[in-house]
Amino acid sequence: MKLKNVMENKKVDGVLITNKYNLRYFTGFTGTTGIALATAKNRYFFTDFRYVQQANTQVVPNGFEVVKVERNALDGVSEYIKKDKIKKLGIEDKDVTIEYLNSLKKRIENVEFINLEDELIKLRMVKSEEEIEKIKSAIRISDIAFTEIQSKIKEGIKENEVAAELEYVMRKNGASDKSFETIVASGYRSAMPHGVASEKKIGKNEFVKMDFGCYNNGYVSDMTRTVFYGDEPTAKHKEIYYTVLEAQKLAISKVKAGMKASDLDKIARDYITEKGYGENFGHGLGHGIGLEIHEAPTVSTKGDIILEENMLITIEPGIYIEGFGGVRIEDDVVVKKDGCEVLNKSFKDELIVIKG
Amino acid sequence: MKLKNVMENKKVDGVLITNKYNLRYFTGFTGTTGIALATAKNRYFFTDFRYVQQANTQVVPNGFEVVKVERNALDGVSEYIKKDKIKKLGIEDKDVTIEYLNSLKKRIENVEFINLEDELIKLRMVKSEEEIEKIKSAIRISDIAFTEIQSKIKEGIKENEVAAELEYVMRKNGASDKSFETIVASGYRSAMPHGVASEKKIGKNEFVKMDFGCYNNGYVSDMTRTVFYGDEPTAKHKEIYYTVLEAQKLAISKVKAGMKASDLDKIARDYITEKGYGENFGHGLGHGIGLEIHEAPTVSTKGDIILEENMLITIEPGIYIEGFGGVRIEDDVVVKKDGCEVLNKSFKDELIVIKG
Numbered sequence: 001m002k003l004k005n006v007m008e009n010k011k012v013d014g015v016l017i018t019n020k021y022n023l024r025y026f027t028g029f030t031g032t033t034g035i036a037l038a039t040a041k042n043r044y045f046f047t048d049f050r051y052v053q054q055a056n057t058q059v060v061p062n063g064f065e066v067v068k069v070e071r072n073a074l075d076g077v078s079e080y081i082k083k084d085k086i087k088k089l090g091i092e093d094k095d096v097t098i099e100y101l102n103s104l105k106k107r108i109e110n111v112e113f114i115n116l117e118d119e120l121i122k123l124r125m126v127k128s129e130e131e132i133e134k135i136k137s138a139i140r141i142s143d144i145a146f147t148e149i150q151s152k153i154k155e156g157i158k159e160n161e162v163a164a165e166l167e168y169v170m171r172k173n174g175a176s177d178k179s180f181e182t183i184v185a186s187g188y189r190s191a192m193p194h195g196v197a198s199e200k201k202i203g204k205n206e207f208v209k210m211d212f213g214c215y216n217n218g219y220v221s222d223m224t225r226t227v228f229y230g231d232e233p234t235a236k237h238k239e240i241y242y243t244v245l246e247a248q249k250l251a252i253s254k255v256k257a258g259m260k261a262s263d264l265d266k267i268a269r270d271y272i273t274e275k276g277y278g279e280n281f282g283h284g285l286g287h288g289i290g291l292e293i294h295e296a297p298t299v300s301t302k303g304d305i306i307l308e309e310n311m312l313i314t315i316e317p318g319i320y321i322e323g324f325g326g327v328r329i330e331d332d333v334v335v336k337k338d339g340c341e342v343l344n345k346s347f348k349d350e351l352i353v354i355k356g
Numbered sequence: 357m358k359l360k361n362v363m364e365n366k367k368v369d370g371v372l373i374t375n376k377y378n379l380r381y382f383t384g385f386t387g388t389t390g391i392a393l394a395t396a397k398n399r400y401f402f403t404d405f406r407y408v409q410q411a412n413t414q415v416v417p418n419g420f421e422v423v424k425v426e427r428n429a430l431d432g433v434s435e436y437i438k439k440d441k442i443k444k445l446g447i448e449d450k451d452v453t454i455e456y457l458n459s460l461k462k463r464i465e466n467v468e469f470i471n472l473e474d475e476l477i478k479l480r481m482v483k484s485e486e487e488i489e490k491i492k493s494a495i496r497i498s499d500i501a502f503t504e505i506q507s508k509i510k511e512g513i514k515e516n517e518v519a520a521e522l523e524y525v526m527r528k529n530g531a532s533d534k535s536f537e538t539i540v541a542s543g544y545r546s547a548m549p550h551g552v553a554s555e556k557k558i559g560k561n562e563f564v565k566m567d568f569g570c571y572n573n574g575y576v577s578d579m580t581r582t583v584f585y586g587d588e589p590t591a592k593h594k595e596i597y598y599t600v601l602e603a604q605k606l607a608i609s610k611v612k613a614g615m616k617a618s619d620l621d622k623i624a625r626d627y628i629t630e631k632g633y634g635e636n637f638g639h640g641l642g643h644g645i646g647l648e649i650h651e652a653p654t655v656s657t658k659g660d661i662i663l664e665e666n667m668l669i670t671i672e673p674g675i676y677i678e679g680f681g682g683v684r685i686e687d688d689v690v691v692k693k694d695g696c697e698v699l700n701k702s703f704k705d706e707l708i709v710i711k712g
Contacts, residue, residue: 094455168524171516171523
């Protein structure tokens, strides 16, 4: 059991899980109000009357016992911390606020707190088959949105309208929400790596960079495509597009388990640098996805994690030229023993020209 | 200056603002990465290269000086804390995580931290004319969505599809996002006060309760309407609807500056109790809205804040009967000296029947 190993390695008697993604991962709970406490022998899940029934269905199969709490859940939590004689308690330092910790400290004495957040998050890096299926569903929905949006990009449409359409198609196809603020950046705005959709109208002979994704069954998708709106892309448009495309395909062809994340980043980065655009690729090659849109591992020059089979990462090189525009192409891939599986099926092999 | 008063009252030499809503409120910054530090004499805004230009436009007019920081903003922040010789620093305990505080403590010595979060949030309760205009715009968009949704509720439509339509109409009419997870709860699910839209199909002769809102210019709207889908509501459907409606109208007719929030709650609650449904109104009458969907003041049995002119609150009584269904009617109102202004214009005075 993963939690047990972390507790033993870190020499804690228990771990308090409050981060909503960790909570969902370890207990299966999909509601909004709950806290989990794992100790050497026991697994408790604290929630109030509104969620007891849901918790019984979701967390019991994962080995957690449901404890119904009254107004302040920490009353219940602290009671069980005492009952199980916990002296060293793992908590999530990036998630727990000062107020929350003070509130807990008021209720218990002589307990030492140890930050375990990074360890817990790392346990989520390698995905199960079931998780991969959920992510594939989310990706299928994004792929549909990309197919449908191409007929909507027309004279005078605003970036915000394109974003609204993408979000609507995803929602109609089963997404519960978008997984992050939709990026639609056209023309000069496409040079901004994170240009969320604005009131700018899409003009003729411009790149339209769309980075979007959705939630489905709690898991996310994340994809980017860049298309050209107008008559005929210039040589420069093509050069940038195909440089990014080749860098992406190269990284995809090389990724496999056992490789260091930063080495994967280097493959795409070296290619882009060789073509003279190294300075224009100002972000990491990718990141893990799962319950969260950005989770471990980081795939950048600083990514020191060794990729393992069934990690799920994005591969998304880009080139951004201020005053001209930019291109990013992003797919989600599952790392395999001798390669990877690309989950997005949306076309990218040629620069799509939407006649305008 | 509001911040100065809080610093003087709480006897701190400075206040560090990290909560994104407080940050926007006090500095005007709409980006995602920034920290503000206000001291007796100075106002600093720390951000990285990506946001310097935006910060210059947005925060300088509000009296903040932009300080460009490198990778970890706390390096810059701590330097200025030392420079201005701050010994007692106000922070936001509900927002600052343990990791963040530890990271700050590593960089500065002999500084005492005082929680000022509640004081800062309370400064946002009374809205300016400009804020009220922004909220009105968001409300107008929600009202349009309610008008348009009525023709979409048809045989076999799922709650999730109704939610998708509401969100789409808001987005198309200028909303940047929904302001919370859209609630569409029909039939037996309408008895759940917070039943977010599900895969349930809307059936004949059911209540359809819709609670939704959007962001526009950073400010939110929040409204609820309950309609009836089918042939003819039963006497029970009507009794519940009109009891909630009368309770809401009564509260609206009585609200004014100088009144305690809990007394306003009591007016609606007493009416509903008198009609025999006191046990079925299990939540507060309302809450403040503004930059956040739930902000001070709380309008419930525990609401101890005295309402002031230009506070913006929701008034949303409800009756929920398990196994039968539920009704909530919610409008956003501006508290005035001798009454209030109801900002929602959507019809509610009769139970709308959508023939199905």
